Amino acid sequence: MTSHEPTPEALRRTIAELVDEEPGAIDENANLFALGLGSIAVMRLIGGWRRGGLMVNFAELAENPTLAAWTGLLTARTPETPAGAETETEAEDGEKDGGRYGDGGEGAEFPLAVMQHAYWIGRTDGQRLGGVAAHLYTEFDTAPGQGVDPAVLRTALERLVERHAMLRARFTDDGRQRIEARSGWRGLTVHDLRGLDGPALERRLEDIRQTLSHQLLGIDRGEVFSTALSLLPGDRTRLHLDVDMVAADAVSYRILLADLARLHTEPDTELPAIDYSYRQYRAARPEAARTAADHWRERLPHLPGAPELPLAPEPDRTAAARVTRRHFVLGPEARGRLTEAARRRGLTPAMTVATAFAEVIGAWSATPRFLLNVPLFDREPLHPHIDRIIGDFTGSVLLDVDLTEPLPFADRAHAIQTRMHADMAHADHSGVEVLRDLTRRAGEQVLAPVVFTSALNLGELFHPTVRAAFGDPVWIVSQGPQVLLDAQITELGGGLLVNWDIREDELAPGTAEAMFGAFERLVHRLAEDGPAWDLPVDDLPPAAQPAARARANDTGRPRRDRPLHQDFFTLARRNPHAPALLWGDDGTMTYGDLADRALRVAAALAARGVRPGDPVGVTLPKGPGQAVAVLGVLAAGGSYTPIGVDQPPARAARITETAGLSVTVTAGHPGPDAAEDSGRALPLPAALQVPPLPAPVSGGTGEPGDGTDDDPERPAYLLFTSGSTGEPKGVDVPHRAVVNTLDDLAERYSLGPGDRTLALSALDFDMSVFDLFAPLSTGGAVVFPDQDDRRDAARWAELARRHRVTVLNCVPALLDMLLTGANDPGDSLRLVLLGGDRVAPELPGRLAAKVPGCRFVALGGTTETAIHSTVREVGTVPPHWHCVPYGTPLRNVVCRVVDHLGRDCPDWVPGELWIGGDGVALGYRGDPGRTADRFVEHLGRRWYRTGDQARWTPVDGIEFLGRRDHQVKIRGFRVELGEVEAALTADPRVRSAVALAAGSPAALTAAVVPAGAHSASDTTPEALREALRDRLPPHMVPDRITVLDAVPLTANGKTDRAALAALTARQSPGPARTAPGTPLERAVAHIWQQTLGVKDVAADEELFALGGDSVRATGIIARLREALDAPQASVRMLFAAPTVAGLARALAAAHPDPGRLERVAQLFLDIEALSDDEVATRLDAARAPGQEDGR
Incomplete structure (x- = not known):
């Protein structure tokens, strides 16, 4: 594009060439993006127009991407000299270079570009995902008989170093760069492997690959690339090339390879001269526009974070940063279909693949909105030779991806493409700078470690001359600091090469493979141009995962429907003298006595008009009376509704009203319960004076007097739990649900007549249902503590020993109390069942130490799913457990973990736990809206949405992560x-x-x-x-x-x-707050205050918490070196010790004379305390002639 205003005809020809169409075939109102005009091509057009003085930006062009609109826009603009731009003469003369960066001679330092600085900082240890270089490693293999001559290659490499100044760049340890006369390149290393064959050869080549592909080149010594040549049998060779991207970006890499190939194959040919340098480009590059910075700063409070991908447990992560490459190739025909399908929908191929990537990342992310880091190849055409030089010309955009709402793929791609085009208009303030802004805002380092790199429209990755010279590329891997996953698409052989370079060890086992497989499948489906474009993305997890869950959920067993209380009355008839209830030192009640008392209560309730299904309140202190009342309510056909004796009167009244209670069994003495003064009370002593109903029998009519109710869907109990609004919510649990739970646990753990449970749970807490009915349905006995002993763990232990308790079912906190100190539950305890809360991983070990041989079982569930729904027995506790997992579903129970759209989450990905099957309650009493929201239908099954966060894992089943309301934003x-x-x-x-x-x-x-x-x-x-x-x-x-x-x-x-x-x-x-103490600490704090613009820095405050970032860290180190004569200070040291006190200790430890460092620090503080006038006066006095020392 010429420097003057382009004519409509010239613009049409240029666009036609870029989209490979005839000029006449382009309608002036056609969407140019839909025709295949990519963002990189548009940015090149903008650069050319800006160089000619036509100041347009990406957002203006993206708003209406048609020939007609662009022609009108360019015609309306008056050419001007853009701020910061330079002419060819200025560039060649180096006038601006000298003005900004000194004389511009060889060896003169100049600043790092934004991305270079990020690469340089990321090489330092002590940072999340840091300690690695940004580099690209490639291996090329020749065919037999076409091996590369080492001598010829060495000469070509030497000429390449001479040609490209950035191959002689040295990066200083205070964050600057300079061009040296000689390169730090170590020369060509030759490995003669011609004597090896078979496995020995492969092992040696693999060793070389592992060494070179993960090396950290010494850029501080001027080593920015390395080369090796392996001589192989059959006159074959393998070229190993590693380039640090701090010196050469992806486009520069192409230039280097093309130049090297030509220097190698045409050694007598002179390559075109380069009369421009990267240093000159850096000097001439306009500074970031203030409007772009303002745009991003306005968005900072609203930007999401990085994708929250499932990470490996900390003990499983490797110390070494190892990157694995996964890739697939989309052949020319498939690429053509994908491109055409995208064009018809007004999309670019790059944004199509980016959307597929975003959908996959979203499926594995804990949050549906996140940032993707998108590099931009942004060479401004400031000189005719700009495309001949190498360096880092990249920028980046943080792409805000929002997958909150379900959208067909094409619509999603349009939304992402629109967002990308809008943000590219403000790319002068790069993604790296936005991350620095976010870091200062958050008070700690913020990363965007998931990267999507499109190199489409940059041409083939490897020019044919490169393949002809060195062979085919057989291995490629790139690595980047503070990058977890870098997805790249590039042109290769007419098709698309799609790579993922990923730190697999950082992710949960199997995650990288599953994600990449889903991505590959989705891209291929899109290339088929079928229904995938018009549907929301679904079914991304690999087939093995839903298959494994189907096996875990294959819990169907024959169900024996019966009332919850039926087994008790059957046992009471068979063995009436067996102990049923035990309390205190010698309190006891047999099955026969308990049945008789319960049937008297049932008769009293029937006389009060209680009909099958009616709720009946129970307000009694802990003890045998509770069992009598509950069994009496059930025998009368009612559902029992516990109201704790310690409930506030107002809450008890609300429960009574919501439940619709007409009668409540009470202790018969004044108390806080609402029933006492309402005429609804049935005192238990009075009820026990009524003649009993007949004992219930299976198959009865369900009428009062029959004493049974055979409808499994009728409520067994109504329990009230705390609601999020503060109002109690009542859960109606049917006989079918609770019997299913108890049958599973009774069979699984062989509960029988020899078992005794310790009933620690309050009656209005659903774990009490197991305490009562698990033993009473299997011939065992229930041990009750007194109401006053319900928080006395020493008394529990005494009861457990006295009554030989075998089973303990409680929340983890109560077991913790029982195992604390000198408490001894005795040696009869054989089974502990924990539920109702997170189970700490240290509890199994503490139980084993106290009661060897006792089985430890963690159960997951909710009141709405009949006490327990999942089970996990624990032996040895793995070190990575945050809590004991929920495990797998009980019989006739199924579980899902779903995302915000109701899709099944992949393994390791957190989502909401849904529980379905026979354990699901009827709903919330008197609250159809809440019932409809929490109890849902899906694929013909009724589910309860728990609100709990959980995830499926391949080994441990379901892992509980916590309540959704226990996730907070800090x-x-x-x-x-x-x-x-x-x-x-x-x-x-x-x-x-x-x-x-x-x-x-x-x-x-x-x-x-x-x-x-x-x-x-x-x-x-x-x-x-x-x-x-x-x-x-x-x-x-x-x-x-x-x-x-x-x-x-x-x-x-x-x-x-x-x-x-x-x-x-x-x-x-x-x-x-600890104030800095020593002179060195005070000097460090003073420099922090100056650099960060803060006051009163405490000795233990961290750099990022004070608004620091990597650029300010570099400034702090430069100032420390200058002010304290401390050349040992480094950014690495600061990141390892990011407090004033920590950095002062590190400086002293690294200094050969710590005492001198303290004295210099004090001198610095003394000078800093002087005013400008005082400094001038002392300098004048020092320069005065005849001034005698010390007088």
């Missing part, structure tokens, strides 16, 4: 409180921990209970926070930790988070 990061709690309890000093989010904006706090012999004095908050920094990212380390003797519990034995929040707020002071 400084923009999503935090799972359970993960913080697991990290705290992994500390041997901590027995239990609870994490909370409190205040506005939310701050992360935690409460801990010391373990064993540890006390509050040796379990200090500061020590715990320091330990957490090794286990958790900064935003997950609590701002405040409170040490308690015990965690407050609700009446059901669960953690009382509301009480705990109030308690920690009263007891915990804010985090203590």
Whole structure:
């Protein structure tokens, strides 16, 4: 494109050439993107027009991409000299170069480009996904008889280094670069492997590959590329080429290879001269537009985070950063079909593949909205020779992908393409700079480690001359710092080469393979130009995963429908003298006595008009009376509704009203229950005076007096749980559901007459249903603590020993209390069943130490799914468990884990747990809206949406991750409180921990209970926070930790988070601030304050929390070196010790004379304290003639 205004005819010809069409075939109102005009081509057009003074931007062109619109836009613009642009003469003379970066001579330093700086910083250790180079490694194999001559190749490489200045670049340790006269290249390494064959040859080649493909070149020594040549049998060779992308981007890589091939095959040919340099380009490049920066800063509060892909458990991650390449090739015909299908829908091939990538990432991400990092190849045509030089010309855009709403694929692609075009208009403020802005905002480093790179319209990756010279590429892998996954598409052999370079060890096992397989399948489906374009994307997990879940959900067993209480009355007739209830030191009640009393209550209720299905309240203290009342209600055909004796009167009244209770069984003495004063009370002592009903028999009529109810769908009990609105919600659970649960556990764990349970759970908590009916349906007995003993673990242990308790079913907190200190439950305990809350991974070991041989079982479930739905027996606890998994479904129960659209999540991906099958309740009493929302139909089955976050895992089945309301946002990061709690309890000093989010904006706090012999004095908050920094990212380390003797519990034995929040707020002071002490600490703090623009930096505050980022870190190090004469200071040191105190210690440790460093620091502080006038006066005095030293 010429520098003057392009005519409509010239514009038409240019566009036609770019989209491979005849000029006359392009309608002036046709969508040019739909014709195949890619974003890279548009950016090149913009660059040419800008160079000619026509200032247009991407957003303007993307708004109406037609010939007519573009012609009008260009015609309306008056050519002007763009700010920062230079003429060829200026470039050749180096005038601007000298003006901005010094004299421009060889060896003069100049700044790193934005992306170069990101690569340079990312090489340092101590950062998430850091410590690696951005480099591209390729191997080329020749055919037999066509091996490369090492001498000829060496000469060509030497000429290549001479030709390209950036191959002689050296990168300084304070973040700058300069061109040296000589390169740090180590020369061509030759491996003579001609004497090897078969497995020995393959092993040696693999060793070379592993060494070179993951190396960290010494760019501080000027080593920006490496070359090796392996001589193979049969006159074959393999060329190993590794290029660090800090010196050469993807386009530069193509230039290097093409030049090398020509220098190798045509050694006597002179390549076209290069009269321009990367250094000149960097000097002439316009600075980032302020409007672009403003655009992104306005969006910062609304930008999502990176995709939350399932990561490997910490113990399974490898220390070495290893990248695996996965790839597939879309052949020329398939590429043509894909391109044509995209064009017809107004899409570019690049955005089509990007959308497929986004859909796959979204399916494996915990959140449907996330950022993709999209590199841009952005060479401004500032000089005729710009396409001959190498360097880093890349920019990037952070693409905001929102998959919240279900859309057909084509519509999704249009939305993503529109977003991409809009953001590219503001790409002068690059994605790297946006990440720095986000880092300063968040107070810790923010990454965008999932990358999508399109090299379409850049031409073939390997020019035919390259293949002719060195053979076919047989291995390619790229690596990047702070990159988890880099997907790339490029042209190869007329088709598309699609690569994923991925740190597989960072991801959960099998995740990389599953994701890539889904991506490949989706791209091929799109290339078939079938219905995939017009439907929402679904069925992405590999076939093996739904098959494994189908096996786990294959739980169907014959169901024996009967009332919940039937087995008890049958056993009472058969063995009336067997003990049924035990309490206190010697309290006992036989099956016969219990049945008689229950039938008297049933008769009294029938006399009050209770009919089958009617709810009946039960308000009684812990003890045998509860069992009498519950069995009496069931025998009368009613459903029992427990109301705790300690319930506030107002809440008890709401439960009574919502349930529609006409009668409530009470203790018969004044108490807090609403029934006492309402005329609805049936005192238990009075009921026991009524003649009993006949004992229920199977197959009865279901009428009062028959004493039975054979309808399995009739409610057995109505339990009220806490609602999110504060109003209690009543769950109607049918006989069918609860009998299914109890039958499974009774059979699975051989419950029988010899078993005795300890009934710790409150009657209005659903775990009490097992406590009562599991033993009473199998001939066992129930042991009751007194109401006053319900929080006395020592008394529980005494009861367990006295009555030889064999089965304990409770929430984890109650087992924790029972195992604490000197409590001894005795040796009769054979089975512990835990449910109702997260089960800490340390509990199985503590139980085994206290009661060897006792089986430990974790159960998952909800009140709405009849107590328990899943089971996992635990032996050895793996080190990566945050909590004991839920495991697999019980009989006749099925489970799903679904995303926000109701699609099944892949393995390891968190979603909402749905439970279906025979255990599902009827719904919420008197609340059809809530029932319709939580109880849903899917594929002919009724499901309960639990609201719990869970995930399927290949080995452990379902893993519970926590309540959805236990996921909080801290400084923009999503935090799972359970993960913080697991990290705290992994500390041997901590027995239990609870994490909370409190205040506005939310701050992360935690409460801990010391373990064993540890006390509050040796379990200090500061020590715990320091330990957490090794286990958790900064935003997950609590701002405040409170040490308690015990965690407050609700009446059901669960953690009382509301009480705990109030308690920690009263007891915990804010985090203590430690002022810098030594001169060195004060000097470091002073430099931080100057660089970061903050005041009062504490010795233990972290760099990122103060608004630091990688650029400011570089500035801090440069200032430290200058001010303190400390050449040992490095960015690596700062990232490893990101506090004032930590950096001061590291500087002193690395200095040969720490004492001198302290003295220099004090001198620096003294000088900094002087005013400008005082400094000038002292300098004048020092220069005054005749001034005598010391006088």
